[in-house]
Amino acid sequence: MREEPHTKTLAMSPPTIKLFTHSLCPYAHRASLALVEKGLRPEAFEAHVDLSNKPKEFLRLNPRGLVPAMQIDDGEIMTESSNIIVHIDDVLDRGSLTQGAARDEILEFVSEADGHGGFISSGLSFVGGGWGFRRGMPRASQIEQFEKTVKSLDTLLRSSGGDYFFGSTVSLADIVIYPFAERFQLACREFQGYELGEAQNADAFVLWLATMAARDSAKALRPNDEKLLASWRRTERLDYFDYETADRENP
Secondary structure, rough: OOOEEEEEOOOOOOOOEEEEEEOOOOHHHHHHHHHOOOOOOOHHHHEEOOOOOOOOHHHHHOOOOOOOOOEEOOEEEEEHHHHHHHHHHHOOOOOOOOOOHHHHHHHHHHOOOOOOOOOHHHHHHHOOOOEEOOOOOOOOHEEEEEEEEHHHHHHHHHOOOEEEEOOOOOOOHHHOOOOOHHHHHHHHHHOOOOOOOOOOHHHHHHHHHHHHHOHHHHHHOOOOOHHHHHHHHHHOOHHHHHOOOOOOOOO
């Protein structure tokens, strides 16, 4: 499920976008979230790929078989979600997700989001390690590292002057973190009996989670929590959809 960078030359004219995706993958979720924030409906761009049985045509276009993979007008393919969401913001003129003066800071935040020791990597360790789930609390060092990253995000929110990481409007910074935060919140509650953000009194982060969840884009892309939890309990894996057929409607 891990991504590897692989970018081909892309046409910069106004694109017709086709997003090869798996609607339960958090990396692919980023790209869909950016496109819906730009005003597109999921059915207009999503081409769902069964990762447990990848179609030959998909592998011909994208031999690594990664999602998300974005195909635009000239048929060229871009992979790696952080690159894709930046490209989406650059080529779709439907409101900026990098907000002018803060653009450089937002792009730096996006580029570092998947780094070792950050919110995403430490969150995966907290809920189980790798892509699995573990019942009960992790080691003290894992708790400390995850809570440190949550507190860092909370501090950023408190200083932003708005409800989002870089102000009063949603940006790519929110989009790169939210798909994992949504899953961590649900998984921590189920497997660790832990409320994300509350242990650190990270009130701004807790409010951000609720604010993001209430956005139309997030609601349009969220599977049914109880159905998703049933699959998580059965498989004890976040990436179970790599090994069996599932999607947003039938998680």
